[in-house]
Amino acid sequence: xxKTTIPLAKKQALFNKLKKANEVFRKVYPGxxxxxxxxxxxxxxxxxxxxxxxxxxxxxxxxxxxxxxxxFLTFGKIFGLNGIEQIKTKDARAEAKKYLSQKxxxxxxxxAALSFEVYNKVIQKLEREAIEDFxxxxxxxxxxxxxxxxxxxxxxxxxxVAKGMKxxxxxxxxxxxxxxxxxxxxxxxxxxxxxFLTTLIAQTKGKLPNNFVVMLPKVTIPQQVETLVECFEVxxxxxxxxxxxxxxxxxxxxxxxxxxxxxxxxxxxxxxxSKGRCIAMHFGTYDYTASCNITARYxxxxxxxxxxxxxxTKVALAHxxxxxSDGATNTMPIGPHRxxxxxxxxxxxxxxxxxxxWKKGYDHIRHSLWNGYYQGWDLNPAxxxxxxxxxFAFFLESYDDAVERLKTFVEKAARATLIxxxxxxxxxxxxLLNYFLRALNSGAITEEExxxxxxxxxxxxxxxxxxxxxxxxxx
Numbered sequence: 001x002x003k004t005t006i007p008l009a010k011k012q013a014l015f016n017k018l019k020k021a022n023e024v025f026r027k028v029y030p031g032x033x034x035x036x037x038x039x040x041x042x043x044x045x046x047x048x049x050x051x052x053x054x055x056x057x058x059x060x061x062x063x064x065x066x067x068x069x070x071x072f073l074t075f076g077k078i079f080g081l082n083g084i085e086q087i088k089t090k091d092a093r094a095e096a097k098k099y100l101s102q103k104x105x106x107x108x109x110x111x112a113a114l115s116f117e118v119y120n121k122v123i124q125k126l127e128r129e130a131i132e133d134f135x136x137x138x139x140x141x142x143x144x145x146x147x148x149x150x151x152x153x154x155x156x157x158x159x160x161v162a163k164g165m166k167x168x169x170x171x172x173x174x175x176x177x178x179x180x181x182x183x184x185x186x187x188x189x190x191x192x193x194x195x196f197l198t199t200l201i202a203q204t205k206g207k208l209p210n211n212f213v214v215m216l217p218k219v220t221i222p223q224q225v226e227t228l229v230e231c232f233e234v235x236x237x238x239x240x241x242x243x244x245x246x247x248x249x250x251x252x253x254x255x256x257x258x259x260x261x262x263x264x265x266x267x268x269x270x271x272x273x274s275k276g277r278c279i280a281m282h283f284g285t286y287d288y289t290a291s292c293n294i295t296a297r298y299x300x301x302x303x304x305x306x307x308x309x310x311x312x313t314k315v316a317l318a319h320x321x322x323x324x325s326d327g328a329t330n331t332m333p334i335g336p337h338r339x340x341x342x343x344x345x346x347x348x349x350x351x352x353x354x355x356x357x358w359k360k361g362y363d364h365i366r367h368s369l370w371n372g373y374y375q376g377w378d379l380n381p382a383x384x385x386x387x388x389x390x391x392f393a394f395f396l397e398s399y400d401d402a403v404e405r406l407k408t409f410v411e412k413a414a415r416a417t418l419i420x421x422x423x424x425x426x427x428x429x430x431x432l433l434n435y436f437l438r439a440l441n442s443g444a445i446t447e448e449e450x451x452x453x454x455x456x457x458x459x460x461x462x463x464x465x466x467x468x469x470x471x472x473x474x475x
Contacts, residue, residue: 058130076115285327
């Protein structure tokens with residue numbers, strides 16, 4: 001029997017000290033949150049908000065989609081989906097019939113498979129739940145108005161939210177964006193928050209909407225976050241809300257939120273200043289590019305300065321459970337000509353304008369997804385078709401490959417575990433598992449489609465490839 005050199009008591013003392021450090025680390029980096037994350041946030045001026053706005057805007061999004069993408073072949077060509085270039089016919093109905101006549105297990109080989117499946121998923125999404133998240137905007141989308149006007153807008157918006165809660169017309173996620181806590185705007189930002197919450201709580205008898213959040217824009221120093229949190233504490237006490245019930249998001253919109261005066265990334269300090277209330281960090285494309293002195297023509301989501309900020313944010317907040325959201329494309333897919341009596345040329349120009357804007361936004365969203373940003377902003381309901389087209393295509397185009405890889409990977413890992421071999425590539429398995437978690441969260445695939453991997457829903461929900469292997473080894 002081999003003897004160890006370090007005395008048991010000494011080893012135990014050292015490990016107890018290490019345990020405390022490990023526990024502190026785990027609290028700071030608990031990993032991804034298991035709750036559903038919205039794939040987008042639609043921003044709208046507070047003065048326009050109505051209790052049924054999500055339903056109204058959803059209908060507009062569906063109308064735009066059916067007008068400018070009347071069939072799956074047109075849809076596939078707009079976005080350049082894989083396989084669509086092989087389809088020579090313009091008869092979408094006949095091609096759909098041919099596709100559906102094949103056995104389900106053989107359909108993936110049809111060149112129009114991706115276009116057909118994504119197209120129909122987008123229609124279903126727009127019909128069922130077009131808007132996942134809405135932000136009632138008192139900042140850039142509302143502008144600077146008189147105090148009396150913003151007071152009234154805050155009160156009316158709160159009453160409309162209360163009505164939406166009662167009639168169940170609100171989207172699954174909702175919140176307000178107040179003005180920043182800069183010296184110039186802090187009074188106005190807090191006043192709007194106070195009026196909105198006081199009115200809302202009076203109307204709902206102490207209840208907040210599900211997944212309600214307050215967005216603080218243009219954060220540059222931790223003290224701005226600290227002050228908002230302290231205001232939350234006062235409001236919770238005065239309005240008799242449960243302590244900790246008010247949650248916040250903040251925005252990365254300035255170079256100072258990426259690099260502070262000491263040459264360090266301050267985002268972890270911002271998060272810690274929130275005392276656990278911050279749930280998400282959103283990127284503001286146009287304020288950030290402006291702060292980098294990028295001229296208007298080149299202020300785009302995929303500009304290299306944005307990629308730098310994205311990567312810095314991901315590294316700073318990875319595994320903290322903070323959701324990340326990219327910004328918006330500001331090119332609207334809206335034709336220049338309105339009215340019913342349009343000429344052929346005007347209709348053609350409208351179609352080309354919308355398709356061009358959709359493709360641009362689609363490419364931006366794909367760029368975000370490629371960078372690991374699974375949520376982004378939308379500014380107009382006409383952008384929702386490109387949002388869901390990009391998200392669903394991103395996941396579905398690699399579904400078959402991912403199923404086969406994860407299934408094989410689990411079997412390989414299980415064999416290695418059973419015979420005692422070292423299996424040290426769990427990171428690859430986790431990456432594959434993350435694909436299915438994100439695809440399922442987005443609505444691109446169903447729970448049944450996840451089961452094709454050979455994993456159970458319970459295993460998928462552990463969110464940990466390592467735990468899956470450990471549990472399988474025990475059974």
